[in-house]
Amino acid sequence: MTIPAGSLLTAQDLRKAYGPTTALDGGEFSIHPGEVVAVMGPSGSGKSTLLHCLAGIVMPDSGTIMYNGREVTAMGDAERSALRRTEFGFVFQFGQLVPELTCVENVALPLRLNGSSRKEAERTALAWMERLEVDDLRKKRPGEVSGGQGQRVAVARSLVTNPRVVFADEPTGALDSFNGERVMELLTDAARSANAAVVLVTHEARVAAYSDREIVVRDGKSRDMERVV
Amino acid sequence: MSIGHTLLGLLESGPRHGYDLKRAFDEKFGHDRPLHYGQVYSTMSRLLKNGLVEVDGIEAGGGPERKRYAITEAGITDVARWLATPEKPEPYLQSTLYTKIVLALLTHREAGDILDTQRSEHLRSMRILTDRKRKGDLADQLICDHALFHLEADLRWLELTAARLEKLREAVTR
Numbered sequence: 253m254t255i256p257a258g259s260l261l262t263a264q265d266l267r268k269a270y271g272p273t274t275a276l277d278g279g280e281f282s283i284h285p286g287e288v289v290a291v292m293g294p295s296g297s298g299k300s301t302l303l304h305c306l307a308g309i310v311m312p313d314s315g316t317i318m319y320n321g322r323e324v325t326a327m328g329d330a331e332r333s334a335l336r337r338t339e340f341g342f343v344f345q346f347g348q349l350v351p352e353l354t355c356v357e358n359v360a361l362p363l364r365l366n367g368s369s370r371k372e373a374e375r376t377a378l379a380w381m382e383r384l385e386v387d388d389l390r391k392k393r394p395g396e397v398s399g400g401q402g403q404r405v406a407v408a409r410s411l412v413t414n415p416r417v418v419f420a421d422e423p424t425g426a427l428d429s430f431n432g433e434r435v436m437e438l439l440t441d442a443a444r445s446a447n448a449a450v451v452l453v454t455h456e457a458r459v460a461a462y463s464d465r466e467i468v469v470r471d472g473k474s475r476d477m478e479r480v481v
Numbered sequence: 482m483s484i485g486h487t488l489l490g491l492l493e494s495g496p497r498h499g500y501d502l503k504r505a506f507d508e509k510f511g512h513d514r515p516l517h518y519g520q521v522y523s524t525m526s527r528l529l530k531n532g533l534v535e536v537d538g539i540e541a542g543g544g545p546e547r548k549r550y551a552i553t554e555a556g557i558t559d560v561a562r563w564l565a566t567p568e569k570p571e572p573y574l575q576s577t578l579y580t581k582i583v584l585a586l587l588t589h590r591e592a593g594d595i596l597d598t599q600r601s602e603h604l605r606s607m608r609i610l611t612d613r614k615r616k617g618d619l620a621d622q623l624i625c626d627h628a629l630f631h632l633e634a635d636l637r638w639l640e641l642t643a644a645r646l647e648k649l650r651e652a653v654t655r
Binding site for chain 2: 294460463
């Protein structure tokens with residue numbers, strides 16, 4: 253497989269079926285450091301499956317995923333899990349914050365799991381919360397903050413380990429348009445300045461407009477629109 | 482909408498007389514605005530002059546001569562190029578896009594590709610506006626939002642059409 257120069261994450265001919273249902277059916281694309289790429293397509297087209305495969309959460313039935321010179325599709329569970337913990341960040345639509353922890357403890361959690369001390373982890377977490385304009389919520393629990401605030405806390409958590417790639421699956425899906433755009437603005441600004449790539453699954457054009465380019469998934473086939481247009 | 486390209490596209494399925502072309506056009510795309518005969522004949526003369534159609538036969542009857550037109554290779558290439566070129570995003574472009582989608586289905590081209598290409602063109606405009614909005618003052622933000630909401634409405638139409646392509650294919654090729 254030919255990997256374009258400077259690419260960070262490359263997918264080639266990914267195929268995945270759940271029983272008789274085809275979720276992914278081929279396509280080829282590359283993502284570069286610092287690039288924000290929207291994954292678009294109709295409901296049920298395979299967008300989320302594609303994101304889960306790229307992030308090493310789900311293994312495709314066939315095809316190759318390369319991350320920074322390493323073949324993700326050849327890794328075992330433990331290696332993929334370590335990759336997710338150290339190199340990738342995640343933002344989802346719902347239910348991602350641990351309700352029993354305060355917001356700063358939530359943001360610090362990935363660092364704690366990687367072995368940082370509590371003090372060190374919370375200091376870094378707070379710096380990211382300031383960046384996402386939610387540092388005043390540090391002592392509150394997720395149940396005490398609004399949807400938009402909670403999502404900013406989740407974005408801070410996704411960036412706290414300085415990941416090379418942030419995977420965001422409908423990160424603004426539960427927010428109104430104003431809060432959704434603010435989250436996108438903060439997420440893309442923070443990711444770009446950290447030179448992290450963002451893979452953004454969305455069905456909303458206004459959210460996709462924060463990306464640099466888009467990959468369209470239709471009937472499981474990925475189409476890199478940069479190559480087409 | 483480009484009447485020339487639409488008539489060319491209708492000729493792809495086989496040669497037709499000017500009258501048949503008008504009838505096919507009115508049935509598929511005319512709805513509330515049928516073509517005048519004069520428009521059909523002036524358009525066909527232009528297409529003939531440009532080598533995009535040729536006269537396939539002439540029937541002499543009691544009235545005026547009836548020419549039957551056939552599309553040329555150059556004509557087919559021209560239709561393909563027109564279908565593949567995204568429209569500049571602007572209000573009310575749907576009727577042109579609708580025509581392109583129907584013609585693509587009629588001529589067995591990939592209509593989904595046309596929608597994907599158009600989505601990209603719209604997103605390109607939306608990215609420029611979003612960037613301007615991020616850097617601008619409140620007035621800039623409101624002006625850009627106004628344009629963004631209109632483009633978003635176009636895109637919602639595109640997505641809805643993409644989801645209904647199979648039904649549309651059945652309806653137009655019936």
